Amino acid sequence: MKRHAATTRIWHWLNLVCVVVLFMSGLTISNAHRRLYWGDWGFSVEQAWLIVPRFPDWMTIPGYYSLAVARDWHILMAWPFALLLLFMWVAMLVNRHFSRDIATSRREWRPSAIRHDIVQHLKLNFEHEGGKYNFLQKLAYGLVLGVFLPMMIFTGIAISPGMEPTFGWLVDLLGGRQSARSLHFIFAFALFGFFVVHVVLVILAGPIGQIRDMITGGRHDEA
Amino acid sequence: MMKRRGFIAAAGAAFVAGCNKIADSDTGSRLLGAAEDWHKKAHRLLTDREALAPEYPRSAISPFFRGNGSTDPQNGDYQQQAAENFVNWRLDVRGLVDNPMKLSLDNIRKLPQRTQVTRHDCVEGWSAIGEWTGPQLSLLLDAAGLKPEAKFIVFRCADNLNGQDYYESVDLIDAYHPQTIVAHLLNGEPLPIRNGAPLRMRVERQLGYKHPKYLTAIEAVASLDDIGGGKGGYWEDRAGYQWYAGI
Numbered sequence: 001m002k003r004h005a006a007t008t009r010i011w012h013w014l015n016l017v018c019v020v021v022l023f024m025s026g027l028t029i030s031n032a033h034r035r036l037y038w039g040d041w042g043f044s045v046e047q048a049w050l051i052v053p054r055f056p057d058w059m060t061i062p063g064y065y066s067l068a069v070a071r072d073w074h075i076l077m078a079w080p081f082a083l084l085l086l087f088m089w090v091a092m093l094v095n096r097h098f099s100r101d102i103a104t105s106r107r108e109w110r111p112s113a114i115r116h117d118i119v120q121h122l123k124l125n126f127e128h129e130g131g132k133y134n135f136l137q138k139l140a141y142g143l144v145l146g147v148f149l150p151m152m153i154f155t156g157i158a159i160s161p162g163m164e165p166t167f168g169w170l171v172d173l174l175g176g177r178q179s180a181r182s183l184h185f186i187f188a189f190a191l192f193g194f195f196v197v198h199v200v201l202v203i204l205a206g207p208i209g210q211i212r213d214m215i216t217g218g219r220h221d222e223a
Numbered sequence: 224m225m226k227r228r229g230f231i232a233a234a235g236a237a238f239v240a241g242c243n244k245i246a247d248s249d250t251g252s253r254l255l256g257a258a259e260d261w262h263k264k265a266h267r268l269l270t271d272r273e274a275l276a277p278e279y280p281r282s283a284i285s286p287f288f289r290g291n292g293s294t295d296p297q298n299g300d301y302q303q304q305a306a307e308n309f310v311n312w313r314l315d316v317r318g319l320v321d322n323p324m325k326l327s328l329d330n331i332r333k334l335p336q337r338t339q340v341t342r343h344d345c346v347e348g349w350s351a352i353g354e355w356t357g358p359q360l361s362l363l364l365d366a367a368g369l370k371p372e373a374k375f376i377v378f379r380c381a382d383n384l385n386g387q388d389y390y391e392s393v394d395l396i397d398a399y400h401p402q403t404i405v406a407h408l409l410n411g412e413p414l415p416i417r418n419g420a421p422l423r424m425r426v427e428r429q430l431g432y433k434h435p436k437y438l439t440a441i442e443a444v445a446s447l448d449d450i451g452g453g454k455g456g457y458w459e460d461r462a463g464y465q466w467y468a469g470i
Contacts, residue, residue: 020238021242024235024238024239029348030348032346032347032348033345033347033348033349035348035349037349037350040279040283040342040350040352041283041285041342041349041350041351041352042349042350043285043289043345043349043350043351044287044289058232058235058236058239059235060239061239061242062239062242062243062246063236063239063240063242063243066462066463067346067347067462067464068458068462068463068464068465069246069463071346071464071465071470072246072255072256072258072259072463072465073242073246073255075255075258075259075262075465075470076254076255076258078258079258079261160262160266160469160470161276161344161427161428161429161430161468161469162262162263162266162270162428162429162467162469162470163266163269163270163469164276164277164428165270165271165274165275165276165277165428166269166270166271166274168277171277177342177344177350178350181348
């Protein structure tokens with residue numbers, strides 16, 4: 001197993017803090033209007049495609065209902081979150097972490113190879129031959145870094161009325177402001193889903209070693 | 224299982240407590256306030272000051288335009304004015320201006336009008352589309368003649384919500400934006416009471432709480448410090464909402 005690059009480790013932990021604060025303050029913002037719509041507009045039950053449950057205070061920032069304080073946190077953490085993601089992408093492309101470890105080859109997309117990988121996962125066999133990550137890991141990390149996290153930023157920009165005069169094309173591309181708001185919510189929960197699976201797999205793979213490696217880089221120094 | 228859930232809840236509570244501690248500290252609250260300013264600066268850097276919020280065809284208008292906050296003011300003589308169809312309603316243009324003005328609805332209707340079908344986004348998350356008609360605020364400000372020391376425009380309102388008079392404010396960039404109008408028609412009809420009869424502001428590049436209803440005065444000021452609670456608006460004073468509501 002190759003070492004985790006310093007840039008990967010720094011980004012991983014700082015990004016975790018950003019995403020946790022954004023998610024928990026986002027739950028308060030969701031509590032302010034617990035309905036999601038498609039298209040440009042929507043304000044009542046008849047137009048909603050989803051009535052979101054009220055998230056209990058202990059899950060939220062600031063821990064009691066305050067839309068203003070939640071928005072303060074959301075608005076603050078959006079900056080380091082977006083800038084760090086940009087930094088991580090530049091670092092991944094420059095140090096070839098992306099092309100070497102995350103980009104998949106056509107061979108890996110063969111159904112038999114995918115099936116093999118799923119079976120190995122179900123057997124909780126985390127020893128992968130050759131590369132740093134197996135196919136499912138590459139897919140998960142690729143989706144998170146390439147789709148889920150960037151989409152949080154793009155859908156966030158599209159919800160912001162001050163950005164719309166310049167980024168109206170983005171709002172249109174996402175299907176209107178209320179669609180962008182729905183997608184913001186959907187991608188947030190896609191990230192939450194990833195978080196849960198990620199943590200479970202880290203626990204199954206030996207959490208102490210895994211966490212230590214993400215802090216120190218890992219023992220098997222290669223590069 | 225219960226133990227694990229207890230652990231997650233405890234970890235969550237500790238994290239939230241830490242966040243609240245940061246938010247309550249001087250540096251923390253300054254940081255949270257600064258972030259609002261970074262967004263405003265980024266928006267202003269990326270977006271031309273005249274750039275328009277999207278306008279929609281009439282066919283996009285929502286079948287109903289939701290009202291929030293005050294939807295039927297009971298204070299002062301509002302109900303009586305409503306009963307008289309607002310014939311005695313006056314809009315004051317005052318403060319740091321050369322020629323203070325008092326305008327009736329008739330005066331306002333005779334000015335050059337702008338009609339725009341725009342989307343209204345509430346801070347809570349919902350949106351509605353409506354067609355608004357009225358004179359541009361820039362027209363009134365130019366007619367009154369802003370003094371050079373004027374930096375903000377304060378909007379005074381007739382409604383008293385939870386014991387405080389509603390008010391809002393914008394800087395001169397938003398005040399002079401072409402879509403910033405004093406609306407008296409919604410979808411071609413006089414404004415319903417729910418939506419701010421007889422006059423409301425439209426500040427299209429910001430969230431709904433920046434579009435005050437039941438407008439009684441437009442006041443040019445040099446600073447917001449001595450107005451209301453000093454934060455530039457009813458919700459800003461009362462709940463700590465961001466003064467720049469373009470986010």
